[in-house]
Amino acid sequence: MKELDYWNRLYAQNKNVYGKAPSLVEACLSQVHSGLVLDIGAGQGRNCIPFAQKGLQVKAIDISAVAMEQLKQRAQEEGLPIATQVADLACWPIEGEYDVIICTFVLHFLTPEQAMSLLIDIQAHTKRGGFNVFILFMDKGDLYSGDEQGFY
Secondary structure, X not given: OHHHHHHHHHHHHOOOOOOOOOHHHHHHHOOOOOOEEEEEOOOOOOOOHHHHHOOOEEEEEEOOHHHXXXXXXXXXXXXXXXXXXXXXXXXXXXXXXEEEEEEXXXXXXXXXXXXXXXXXXXXXXXXXXXXXXXXXXXXXXXXOOOXXXXXX
16 A cells, blocks of 8 residues: 555654644643644644643544554653554444534545545544544645545
């Protein structure tokens, strides 16, 4: 699988691929004081680690076993409440209800049907009054340069 090999190589070569959490995640963090967090496409955990550091229970999902192992080790070293799971989001069903669901820079890797299914699943598994954090690439602007498979 071309995508999986790409992600595993990227994470294996760099312990902090994407840097610190985006400001949108930080804004959500200031509003949430307890509960459960799901980070979909978590990578090395830049978005979910601040929630865990604040004491929230986190579940992190990613297709890359390398990234999930790195996050698991960091969580163990720092005593953070983060559970990791390797899964292909194209066919992974969300289980449970969450106060926060984070999905940043993920949907463009899915087909339109898969993305819509995931969005519906996210909505169905967000607790009343909960938060959904999405950051997306758009089909216009400086960042758009997708190839025929949708990779940037």
